[in-house]
Amino acid sequence: MTLRTWQLRLSLGIALLTTLAFALPLGYAARQQAADRAQQRSERRAAALVTVLAATRDPGAVRAAWRSTGEDAASTCVRVPGDADVGRCRAPGSALGQASREGRTVRARAVDGQDVLLLPVRLPDGRTAFVESLVREAEKTDGVAAAWTVLAGAVAALTLIAAMGADLITRRLVRSAGELVRAASAVGQGELGVRVPVGGPQEVRKVAAAFNTMTDRIAGLMQSEREFAADLSHRLRTPLTALKLDLDTVEGPAADRLRAAVTALDQQVTHLIGLTRKGSADASPVPGQGTELTTAVGTRMAFWATLARAQGRPCDVTVDSVPVTVDVGEEEVVAALDALLGNVFRHTPMGTRCEVYAGLLDGVPSLVVEDGGPGIPLQEAASVRGHSGGASSGLGLDIAARVAAEAGGRLLVGTSRHGGAQLLLRLGGEQAGPRHRTATGKVPGGASPAGDASF
Missing domain, CATH: 3.30.565.10 (Histidine kinase-like ATPase, C-terminal domain)
Structure with missing residues (x-):
């Protein structure tokens, strides 16, 4: 795995976790707000009938008021003691007793599994009437899907922006590291004149400066070595020349052996001088020329x-x-x-x-x-x-x-x-x-x- 890929994955993971840490609570809050709004609407529907009950106990007037609510009539009902129920009532008897005793609005679970609000109303004769209002399931999730869609888009956008920013920074770092690798490879092949541009993050700049210093030092040492070898080779030339002149005055088999040895030594010195002049890079063997x-x-x-x-x-x-x-x-x-x-x-x-x-x-x-x-x-x-x-x-x-x-x-x-x-x-x-x-x-x-x- 390359540095760029590793950095990109790390940035994606961090950005995704960070955005989810904000998005999930926001999504839960949006769902809770939708449920609260559904209950408030249910309370408003029941409040209209409570006002009617406070004004009259006439069953005909109550039924007329219930019908006038239109579509809301399917979600409400009125229970008056001694009279028939107006609308479809869903609350169980236990909820009626609780609301009567406590004298406040009670939220109960209907037989069909839906939530209803039960509002008790005290009549002048001391009896208690009840107004039921259904908390609609559709209203509980109203706007939740849209909120989650917006949050998902925000998470994706923020993650993408974070990844693009991290990739931009990583490319700059990788570019500097790549230049260092190419320069090191060139130096390894004998190109001692290669240097690395000092740029990028502070750590990379330090490495580049240290690499350039090291390369300068290597080039200086090799130059000193070539100069020393060349100087030594030239110094050997003088005694070799004198030895050749002295051998010209010697005769016999031993003289022939000595001349061959001196000639071989002279050839090696000449070869050494040639190598020091060309440098180590030029002296390396050429592939295919064995x-x-x-x-x-x-x-x-x-x-x-x-x-x-x-x-x-x-x-x-x-x-x-x-x-x-x-x-x-x-x-x-x-x-x-x-x-x-x-x-x-x-x-x-x-x-x-x-x-x-x-x-x-x-x-x-x-x-x-x-x-x-x-x-x-x-x-x-x-x-x-x-x-x-x-x-x-x-x-x-x-x-x-x-x-x-x-x-x-x-x-x-x-x-x-x-x-x-x-x-x-x-x-x-x-x-x-x-x-x-x-x-x-x-x-x-x-x-x-x-x-x-x-x-």
Whole structure:
């Protein structure tokens, strides 16, 4: 339920209850007034005959006066002791006795269920005559239906006016909240220049001002981060240039390895400078422009093969023969591979075995790096926080986890079949194709249908 719908229902309920609280007593009062008017009319009809009885006791005169009342004659009657009743009398005998004893007007219930007024009249000879007047049922409800109709219309009109007023206020509030939601979504997509107009109720204005302050702060921090990264990258250029010049004077196999390493480092620095110039929004991957995982890993492993041979490390590389595409750039795939293998080379003794696999793992594009070192003691914490423990800073795992998240996957940390660390990058969702490996991420004894390379 939206805020506008909730507010509209609440306003309708409150307005309806408020108007009914006034309308119901008014309707009851209108009904009571109609009943009082009916009784007053009945009393007026009886009063005319009481005047006649006070003037004469002649039955003929009384009957003539009764007939002269016209339509009212059907609702009245006169009872004179010793004479025949004039008109149709309805009051029971008990009511006659009560009226005679009390000497006042009595309201009684007739045999047919209708209300009658019984007026006692004292005659000069001491006897008591009675004048009856029927309280008509139609007169009891005269005007009540019209009053209820007016009250119902008033209730509907007031409820509608209250709902329209509440909806107008709610739309203003929802409009301000909607602008805040759209701005937050834009900031989440990297548009840090978006700001929210400060308007609406006081609470909404405070939220909008706080949001704008937060966005300014985020933009400032990101700008500072880009400037720092750019400055650091440029500072690295100077020693790299000097190192390249010095390597030109060195000959032999070691010089070739050093030149390859320096060239790779220079490429990474250039890439970092480009990212800081474009900003994080421009550096995000473009949907539909992915990287062929097996090709990228196979090409990069040519560089790591040289280092592995230099340290005496057996390094088995397995890549699927079927192309596997992931939704991140080639630089990101290479950065993740470098981060994971860099941890292996830095935190395991020389000569420790390592294995690399790239391809489909249970139908999911995956990159697996295993080693025979001491392993990672806090595996679950490392996969969540990107910190491997010990003397490691955890930055390598942070880089790998970020790349996996950008590809729509995650980083899993486990134990390899050699007792060391197993780092599994799931780089996206399931894809159609042969499933060459099981979910354990183990290399099945070199029995992969892809080509294996050992260094």
